[in-house]
Amino acid sequence: MAAxxxxxxxxxxxxxxxxxxxxxxEGGSSHLLDTYLSPLKYTGWHTAFSYQRAQAMKFAPxxxxxxxxxxxxxxxxxxxxxxxSLLYGNxxxxxxxxxxxxxxxxLTVTAGGRVEGNLGGIYSNRNGNNPAxxxxxxxxxxxxxxxxxxxxxxxxxxLRWQTSLPLAGVFFSPAYDELYYEIYLGxxxxxxxxxxxxxxxxxxxxxxxxxxxxxxxxRVGFRSRIYSTxxxxxxxxxxxYSFVLGVVTDWLSVSRHRxxxxxxxxVEWAY
Amino acid sequence: MxxxxxxxxxxxxxxxxxxxxxxxxxxxxxxxxxxxxxxQLWKILDEHYCFFAxxxxxxxxxxxxxxQQVNPAMTGEELFDVCARMLDELRDGHTNxxxxxxxxxxxxxxxxxxxxxxxxxxxxxxxNFNYRQTGGFTYGILPENIGYIHYSSFxxxxxxxxxxxxxxxxxTADGLVFDVRDNGGGSMTNVETLxxxxxxxxxxxxxxxxxxxxxxxxxxEPLPYYYNPAEAGRVMWGKPVVVLCNRSTFSAANxxxxxxxxxxxxxxxxxxxxxxxxxxxxxxxxNGWGVRFSASPVRDPAGRLTEFGVDPxxxxxxxxxxxxxxxxxxxxxxxxxNRLLQGGTANP
Numbered sequence: 001m002a003a004x005x006x007x008x009x010x011x012x013x014x015x016x017x018x019x020x021x022x023x024x025x026e027g028g029s030s031h032l033l034d035t036y037l038s039p040l041k042y043t044g045w046h047t048a049f050s051y052q053r054a055q056a057m058k059f060a061p062x063x064x065x066x067x068x069x070x071x072x073x074x075x076x077x078x079x080x081x082x083x084x085s086l087l088y089g090n091x092x093x094x095x096x097x098x099x100x101x102x103x104x105x106x107l108t109v110t111a112g113g114r115v116e117g118n119l120g121g122i123y124s125n126r127n128g129n130n131p132a133x134x135x136x137x138x139x140x141x142x143x144x145x146x147x148x149x150x151x152x153x154x155x156x157x158x159l160r161w162q163t164s165l166p167l168a169g170v171f172f173s174p175a176y177d178e179l180y181y182e183i184y185l186g187x188x189x190x191x192x193x194x195x196x197x198x199x200x201x202x203x204x205x206x207x208x209x210x211x212x213x214x215x216x217x218x219r220v221g222f223r224s225r226i227y228s229t230x231x232x233x234x235x236x237x238x239x240x241y242s243f244v245l246g247v248v249t250d251w252l253s254v255s256r257h258r259x260x261x262x263x264x265x266x267v268e269w270a271y
Numbered sequence: 272m273x274x275x276x277x278x279x280x281x282x283x284x285x286x287x288x289x290x291x292x293x294x295x296x297x298x299x300x301x302x303x304x305x306x307x308x309x310x311q312l313w314k315i316l317d318e319h320y321c322f323f324a325x326x327x328x329x330x331x332x333x334x335x336x337x338x339q340q341v342n343p344a345m346t347g348e349e350l351f352d353v354c355a356r357m358l359d360e361l362r363d364g365h366t367n368x369x370x371x372x373x374x375x376x377x378x379x380x381x382x383x384x385x386x387x388x389x390x391x392x393x394x395x396x397x398x399n400f401n402y403r404q405t406g407g408f409t410y411g412i413l414p415e416n417i418g419y420i421h422y423s424s425f426x427x428x429x430x431x432x433x434x435x436x437x438x439x440x441x442x443t444a445d446g447l448v449f450d451v452r453d454n455g456g457g458s459m460t461n462v463e464t465l466x467x468x469x470x471x472x473x474x475x476x477x478x479x480x481x482x483x484x485x486x487x488x489x490x491x492e493p494l495p496y497y498y499n500p501a502e503a504g505r506v507m508w509g510k511p512v513v514v515l516c517n518r519s520t521f522s523a524a525n526x527x528x529x530x531x532x533x534x535x536x537x538x539x540x541x542x543x544x545x546x547x548x549x550x551x552x553x554x555x556x557x558n559g560w561g562v563r564f565s566a567s568p569v570r571d572p573a574g575r576l577t578e579f580g581v582d583p584x585x586x587x588x589x590x591x592x593x594x595x596x597x598x599x600x601x602x603x604x605x606x607x608x609n610r611l612l613q614g615g616t617a618n619p
Contacts, residue, residue, distance in 0.1 A: 035298055038555050039315065080303060081559025083371075126561055127553035175491060177319055177482040177566045179550060181459060185479060185496040233484055235298050 015061050015265040018250045022052040026223055028242025030075035032086050035235045036133045036174070037124045042086045044077030046240035054270035057097065061268035065110065067143075069094040073120075073225075075240060083126075088238055090120030090135065094164070096143045106149040108271055114143040114164050122238075129179055135236065139169025139195060139202070147271050156212035158271065164204045169195040176233045193231050201228045210248050219246035303557035305350045309341045312354050312368070312562060315554045316361070318485035319566050322549060325576060326362060330487070333360050347558070348372065361564075363578075364521055365551040369561040380518065380545045380580075387517035387542050387591040387603060388452035393421070396599035403440070405433050410441065417608050418444035422465075425457030425523035429464040431505060438468060438506040446611030447508060448604065449531075450515040456522025456547065459569075466530050467501040469508055469537065474498055476530050478570045479550075493570060498530070511614065512537045513607035516583070517591075521545040528581045529571040540587035540607050546580040 030046035050071035057064035075088040098112030116139050123132045143164040150157050170192050174183065183191065193199070208221030221244040228237045250269075254260055301307035301314075313334050323330055337357040341350065351368065355375030358366050368375040394400055394409070397419070402411040407427025410420040418441035441447060466476065478493035501507060514531050516524070516539060525544045531537045549565025556562065571577050583589075587610070592602040 033298060037553075039298060039300075039311065040555060040557065041298075041300060079555065079559060080557055083559040084555060084561075124553075126555070128563060129550055129567075130552050175481055175483045176485070176489070177321075177552060178491070179479075179481065179552075179567050181550070182479050182481060182494065182567065185494065187479075187491075187494045 013265050014058075014263060015056075015268045016252060016261055016263045017056040017058065017061050017268055018252050018270070020054045020248065020250050020270045022219055022246050022248040024048075024050045024052065024219060024221075024244050024246030026050070026073075026240075026242040026244050028223075028240060030077045030088070031237070031239040032075060032077045032088055032122065033235065033237040034086070034122050034133050035233075037086065037122060037127060037130060038079065038084075040079050042077035042079055044075060044085070046073065046075045046242050048073035048240075048242070056100075056268040056270055063100055065098055065100050065270050067096045067098070067270070069096075073240070075238065085125050086122050087125070088120065088122045088135075090118055090238075092116065092118045096164070098143060098145070108147040108149075109145070110147075111142070111144040114141050114166075115139070116141065116164070116166060116169075122236075129181065132180075133236070134172055134180075135238075137169055137171035137195060137200065139166035139171075139200070141166035141168070141202075158208075158210040158212070158217070160206075160208050160210070160271070162204075162206045162208075164202075165197075166195070166200070166202050167197065169200065171195045171200055171229060171231075173229065173231050173234060195229075199229060199231050202226065206244065208244060208246075215249065217248040219244065219248050221246075301557055305341050305343055305345050308350060308556045308558050308560070309338065309354060311556050313338075313357070315562060316358075316366075316564055317487075319482060319552055319554070320361065320366075320564050321482055321490070321566050321568050322361070322363065322578060323487045325568075325578065328360060333357060351375070351560075358562075363549070363565055364545065364547050365549055365563065365565045367563045369563070380521070380547075384518040384542065385590055385593075386453075386519070388519070389591070389596055389601070390421070390453075392596050392599060392601050393419075393604060397601070397604070403437075405437065406430065408433065408437060410437050412441060412444050413448075413608060415608055415612060416443070416445050417611050418447040419450065419604075420447065421450040421452075422454055422524075424454055425459075425461045425527070427457070427461075429461045431464070431501070434464070434468055434501075435506045438508055441508075442506070444510075446511045446513070448513050448515060448607045448611070450604070451520050451524045451527060452515055452517040452541065452603075453519045454521070454524035455519060456524050459523050459526065459550070462523050462527045462530065463498050464501075465527065466498050466534075468505065469512060469531065469534055470498065471500050471507065471509065473500070474530075474533065475572045477526070477572055478574065479567060480570075481567045490568075493574070509536065511611050513587075513610050514539045515603055515607055516541045516544045516581070517603075518542050518545045518580075522547040525577055525581060526569060526571075529577050532581065532584065533572050538584045538587055538610060539581065540583050540589060540610065541603050542588070542590060543580040543582050544577070546578045548577045 026048040030044045032042040054067040071092045078085050094116035096114035098110035101109045120135045145162040147160040203226045205224045210217040225240045301311040340353045407423045476498045478495045480491045480493040483491045532539045548569045550567040551563045552566035589606045
């Protein structure tokens with residue numbers, strides 16, 4: 001009994017840490033270039049589905065937060081003559097931990113570190129022995145956001161700009177004219193490359209407005225994804241610019257095996 | 272210093288943009304006009320083609336000769352003709368320019384020589400149309416109890432079960448003629464699948480290298496690669512084999528002949544193959560025309576380039592007598608059968 005009371009008292013002193021979840025759908029333009037496949041710039045459409053989960057950290061809920069980002073994207077682009085296409089698909093996962101500052105005028109700023117992994121590839125529908133190009137990387141970098149809570153008449157609106165930039169990592173690239181058949185035969189030397197902004201650049205920007213509609217928010221926004229690599233005399237660029245539509249909910253994680261949470265220490269939101 | 276939102280935002284943008292500028296990698300784009308398409312084609316070959324030195328081609332000199340034939344007012348077909356003739360300077364059956372109305376093709380590696388193959392002669396006069404077919408294979412047992420397989424293209428998949436069935440059917444034959452005449456190539460993985468049935472041990476199959484930069488002499492070290500025997504339980508062939516080839520035996524088929532020639536129970540007979548040992552890459556021009564070109568050289572087990580073909584085993588050079596063909600005789604096939612009946616092998 002004493003142990004249970006002690007545990008209960010601890011929980012009462014810990015603030016509640018709601019989880020903020022966002023499901024987003026994107027649609028927009030795509031710009032692809034991969035000189036392993038073609039010397040030409042391709043343009044077309046981009047679509048993506050992503051999930052974002054943010055929560056204040058347990059060890060310092062007032063000042064630190066974590067965020068998980070998962071996504072899948074598909075791009076289909078055509079060459080200038082419109083007689084060939086590149087299909088680009090990518091799975092991404094990232095986790096970040098950021099310091100949170102709550103500033104006057106309902107501004108919030110976060111800055112921190114992020115680890116990100118990507119697995120995807122580009123496929124050409126016209127090439128023979130070089131039909132596809134694997135794109136995969138793992139990186140460490142920076143992430144930051146700027147938020148501003150405003151009201152449009154009586155509608156609460158949370159404006160936010162999120163950005164991330166890898167600083168170092170590792171990515172895959174074959175040699176200049178190395179066929180994947182040669183890799184299949186056993187030539188696995190020099191396929192992993194140290195990435196730094198000089199040879200691997202990625203810049204993601206997400207600008208959103210969460211319109212508070214009761215317990216759920218409607219998210220509208222704009223996203224730009226810029227990814228560029230230059231190694232082994234091969235240049236790859238995948239740029240996309242898209243409109244974002246999503247749903248944001250805030251919820252508390254509860255367990256049927258534990259008492260429902262109630263805290264005298266208040267609530268620490270992720271934003 | 273007080274941290275204000277404006278200062279924070281400015282510092283953030285600066286910190287984010289500066290490293291990104293170092294990582295932007297631009298690529299020269301040519302305009303979609305006759306000169307732009309010509310220059311793009313020349314540059315693609317200049318940076319990626321792998322046989323300039325081997326074929327003693329001065330690509331800069333070629334540029335000078337053909338560039339003066341290009342003018343802004345020329346039609347697409349006129350531009351195609353100029354570009355196709357420029358590509359013919361490479362004497363390469365793997366180098367083609369594809370437009371909606373035509374595909375350029377350097378043919379002299381076979382058109383300057385006798386064809387040396389007529390399928391109808393074999394199907395009618397040797398098998399009386401009573402042969403078997405599966406996938407890309409036509410096969411049967413000749414009257415002299417010699418097995419015969421013709422593989423028409425390495426583009427046709429080679430199923431392990433198909434090979435088991437074919438070799439099991441031919442198992443009672445005293446020898447095997449493996450005919451790859453008029454086989455224009457296809458997938459290199461099918462070469463491995465086939466060779467694996469003819470060797471009981473791991474063999475050196477050749478070596479491959481690639482360009483590691485845009486310079487004409489930028490190549491990686493050749494990577495040796497090996498073939499293993501087929502997995503346990505598969506039907507193997509250990510009796511004598513004669514591989515028949517002609518000038519139209521090209522690319523992956525050429526590679527198949529170069530590997531089989533090293534096996535102790537195999538003789539290569541017929542004509543020098545058509546060559547084609549550069550594995551091709553693809554690219555394109557601003558006007559949408561596709562271009563294919565040799566980019567990755569494959570050497571035979573002795574380290575030689577077979578771009579100009581694989582010679583038959585010494586003493587096994589034979590052509591098809593066209594007059595005999597009219598009377599229903601394939602003199603190349605007859606040579607191969609007689610060779611097997613005499614028990615001759617190239618590498619005892």
